Amino acid sequence: MENQAVSHAAADIDKQVRGYMVVFGTLLALTVITVGVSYMHLPLHAAVGVALAIACFKASLVLLFFMHLISERQLIFVILAFTVGFFMVLMFLPILTNLDHIHI
């Protein structure tokens, strides 16, 4: 019974390792694409959009697979939800400086 559990765990790890290799290949390909797009010298807004979209996708792959968020417990997501909320405030606060219509 114990041997069966061990072999199941080993098979599970083997499956995860195959996933890591797919993620590795995808990350390499996306890096090449990001650099390739940058040589097209798109207008700034388009360039920012493309670069950040690819970076967010790459970061998601690392978080989900290498950092095991795909199979993580609920408490970690609660911690991350708070962090993402505060992080968004931090990112969008600077935009308010451009909405100063009364020019203080």
Add this chain to the structure above:
Amino acid sequence: MEGLIPYITEAREDTGLTNGKIGIWLFLASEIMLFGAFFATYIVMRMGAEHWPHGWEDQNVPLGTLNTLVLITSSVTMVMAWASLERDDLKKFQMFGAATVALGFAFLGIKYIEYTSHFHEGMYPGTNNYLAVYFTMTGLHGLHVVCGMVVNGYLTATGKSYWDAGERQLLINRVENAGLFWHFVDIVWIFLFPVLYLL
């Protein structure tokens, strides 16, 4: 070990997690806010600047790309070190652990080449706001790489003593937690690279 700090080997019944893992995620949350503050500073300065150089005008993009590939590869060797322990293969853990540290050295070596090239061209943190942001953010990131290398080097070097003392699960948990930090450092670079080199 379990008597000194509870739930570092076995998961707590209520959270389903070890205290070490909760601790490292809380630490990473604070790190996200730290780097977030620098990214917000970058946004404020760039939006308010009349002229801001494109990263590719000042940076060596092929070297930056190579460093990105080095760091991504190190994330894979890190996760393979953890997987090797799960497979009870201490030798492979040591091999992948050493490879992760070596790739950390490679990253820092390339960064050293880039920095010295900037200094030779008279580009310093005080030259303009772009370079101030560039040196501050890549310097802070480099410091994190050094810290990760110290922890990974320690766990790789002492892994056998954990193994021999029958503390297999404790080693696996610590390598997983060290890996979480290392992957976070990788994610920060995934954003730094386009922001500072390509835009």
